[in-house]
Amino acid sequence: MGIPALGICAILAIAPLLWLPELPSRYTIWIMMAGGVALAARQNVRLKYVGMTLLFCVWGILAAQESVWPMQHLTAGAVQAEVEIAATDGATVHQGKILTVDGQRWWASTGVTLYGHYLPQKACAGQRWAMTLRLRPVHGELNDGGYDPQRSAIARHQTLSGRFTHAELIDGRCSLRAQYLTSLQNRLSVYRWGAVILGLGMGERLDVPREIKDLMRETGTLHLMAISGLHIALAASIVWFLVRGLQFLLSCHRVNWQMPLLAGLFFAAFYAWLTGLQPPALRTVIALAVLAALRIGSRQWSPWQVWICCVAAILISDPLAILSQSLLLSAFAVAALIFWFQWLPLPHWQWARRIRPLLNLVYLQVGMLLLLMPLQVLIFHGFSISSLIANFFAVPLVTFVCVPLILLGMLLHLLPLAGLESGIWYAADKTLAGLFWLLMRLPDGWQSVDQRWQYMTLLPWLILIGWRFRAWKTVPAVCLAGSVLLASPLWRTAKSDAWTLHMLDVGQGLAMVIERQGKAILYDTGLAWPGGDSAQRLIIPWLRWHHLQPEGVILSHEHLDHAGGLGLTFTIHWPTENYPAQGNNHSCVVKIDDGEQSVLLTGDIEAQAEQAMLSHYWQHLTSTLIQVPHHGSNTSSSLPLVQRVEGLIALDSAARYNAWRFPSAKVVRRYRKEGYIWHDTPHSGQISVTFSHHRWQIRRVRDQFLPPWYHQWFGAPVDNG
Secondary structure, rough: OOHHHHHHHHHHHHHHHHHHOOOOHHHHHHHHHHHHHHHHHHOOHHHHHHHHHHHHHHHHHHHHHHHHHHHHHOOOOOOEEEEEEEEEOOOOOEEEEEEEEEEEEOOOOEEEEEEEEOOOOOOOOEEEEEEEEEEEEEOOOOOOOOHHHHHHHHHHOOOOEEEEEEEEEEOOOOOHHHHHHHHHHHHHHHHHHHHHHHHHHHHOHHHHHHHHHHHHHOOOOOHHHOOOHHHHHHHHHHHHHHHHHHHHOOHHHOOOHHHHHHHHHHHHHHHHHHOOOOOOHHHHHHHHHHHHHHHHHHOOOHHHHHHHHEEEEHHHHOOOHHHHHHHHHHHHHHHHHHHHHHOOOOOOOHOOOOOHHHHHHHHHHHHHHHHHHHHHHHHHHHOOOOOHHHHHHHHHHHHHHHHHHHHHHHHHHHOOOOHHHHHHHHHHHHHHHHHOOOOOOOOEEEEOOOOHHOOOHHHHHHHHHHHHOOHHHOOOOHHEEEEEEEHHHHHHOOOOOEEEEOOOOOOOOOEEEEEEEOEEEEEOOOOOEOOOEHHHHHHHHHHHHHHOEEEEEOOOOOOOOOOOOOOOOOEEEOOOOOOOOOOHHHHHHHEEOOOEEEEEOOOHHHOOHHHHHHHHHHHHOOOEEEEEEHHOOOOOOOHHHHHHHHOOEEEEOOOOOOOOOOOOOOHHHHHHOOOOOEEEEHOOOOOOEEOOOOOOEEOOOOOOOOOOOOHOOOOOOOOOO
C-alpha cells in the first residue's frame, strides 16, 4: 500500500466531518471499526484501501465525539478541576486547558475560557490552579454567509467557557515561554511598531491596533501577521543553511546530509513552541516532519504526493482541523501554486535570465490572486486588488528582512548583548515603519463580492483547464453553456412580489431586515460595544453578501442593543405624540403590511406601553407575525397584546447565555398556548420568513436541511443563562 494512496484514504475519510448531520452512535462506530479491520486484512488491495478508509473515518468520528463529550457532561453542575493557564489578559479573562476532573486525569484536549473574576493572585501562562468551575458549552451566533464562531471554537478545541467560583493556586511558576514573552514585551514597549514585532515573532496579535489589521486586510497582507508556514519554514531554512555551512568545516567522513534537515526540523519545532504552538505553526511542523521523512526515504516524490501526505498527516494528528478555515486556506493555496506552475509554467526567456527571480515573484502573486479568489470570496466575501502590488514588496521585505531581524533580536535577547540587541530592534522597527508607509500609500483595493458572483470566481480555474485540454475546440457547446451559466447574474433578474423578513442572529440585541426585490429596510441595528458594533461587524457585510441596498433604517429606541418604501405599507403605532416615557416604553412599534399578510415589530416595549397602545390602536394590531417584545422578557408580551395580535408566528431575538435569562419560559408558553409558532435566534440562528401570495415559509439557518453536527445546540436543552 502506497503512502500517498493511504493519504488520500485519510483525507476522504475525515472530510465528511464537514457535513455530517450528526455523529454516528457507538454501535455504528463498532460496526465500522470491525468492518475496517476485516477489510484491511484482506489480500485484495482495493479492499485494503476501503478498510483503511473506514478506520480513518472512525478515527475522525472519535475525535469529534471527544470534543462533544465535555459539552454534554461537564456543563450540568459544578466541576472540580485542575486547570493550566494557557493565556490571560491579566485581569478577568483567562484561557486554560483542563488537566484533571474530580481528581481523575483528563486525557482529552479540552480548552476552556474563564471570565468575570480576578484570580486570587496575578496569573500567567503555565500556572496550575485547582478550581470549582461552572461551565457551559460553546454556542455562537449563526447567520447565512456569516462567520461561524461555533465551528471555529470546535476546530480550536475551545469548546467550554464559564466562570470559577473558587480558585486555589497549585503551582505558581510561569512557563518559560511566558517569562520570555513578558521580558520581550517590556523590551519592545519603547518601539512604535513593537506590537507588530511581537505579532511577527511570537504570534501575539492581540495588541496590534485595529487600524493596522484593517490596513493589512485591505491590502491582502494580513497573512504575513500570522505565525504560519512562511515564518516557520524560513526559520528552519536559516538553520539548515547554518548547519550546512558548518559541515564545510568538517572532514568528509563526518558529513551527514541528513543533519541539516533534522536540525532545521528541530528548530522549527522549537520555534513553534516558542510562539505558543498555535495551530498554523503546529501544522507547519507536522508538514515539515512529513517532508523530512519523505526526503530521508531516498525516493523521488512529486509535489502532489508530498501535498497529499502533508495534509493527511495534519488531519490524522488532529481530525478536527478539517473544520479550520486557516488549514483550508493554507492547503488550498499550496495546491493552487502547484497547479499554477505545473499547468501554466513561466516560459524560460533568454533575455529575462537576470530578472528571473523578480518575474517568478510577480508570476506567483498573479497565480495567488486568481486561483485563491474562489475561497477568498467564500470566506471573506471579497478580495484585494492591491494585494498584487502590496505582496510584491511586502512578502520579500517581511520574509528576507523583517523576520530574520526579529529572529536575531529574539536570540540576542537571551544574551548579555544589550547594545547589539537594541540596534537589531531599531532596524526591525524602521523596516516595519517603511513597510507600513508604503502600504498606507496604496489605494483601498478591497473589492466586496456578493453571493451572485461566487461561481464566477471559478473562471480562472476553468479557463486554465480548458486551455490545457483545448476544450473550446473539443467541446465548444460545454464551454458556451458554462459561460452562460457563470454570467447568469448579468442577465437574470429575479422579479417577485414576495417579500422576506430576516431576523439576524446578533446575540442580546435586535436587528431585522425587510427585503423585497433587492431593496431593504432595517429595523434596529443590534448591539454596540467599546470599539465596535453589530452594524459594522455583521449587518453591513450581510447586506453586501446578499446584494441588498438599504433604503432606510428604523431605530426603535436609544439603547445600545438597538442603536447601532419597498412597495409595502409601513405604519407607526407607538409611541403617541408627547408620550412622556423614555427607554423601552418609548420603542417605535411598526406594522408592515402587503395588503394580505403583515408583521408587527415591537422593539423593547413593555406591558405598560402595550396597554396604552392597545387603548389607542387595538383595531390595527392584528398581524401574521410578531417580533416578541423586549427579547421575551416577562415584563412584556402581556396576554391582551398576544391575544389581540392574533398572529401565527412569534420570533424572538436573544443570546443563549444572557444575564436576564431571556426568553422567559412563561412568555414562551403564553405564545404557544395562543397558537403561535415560536422561534428564537439562540435555537435557530438567523430566521427568515418569506411572504408570498396566500402563503408564508420559515427558514432557520441552524436547522437548515441536514445541518452539520457542529451547529447543534450542545448541553442543557433550555439553558439560557
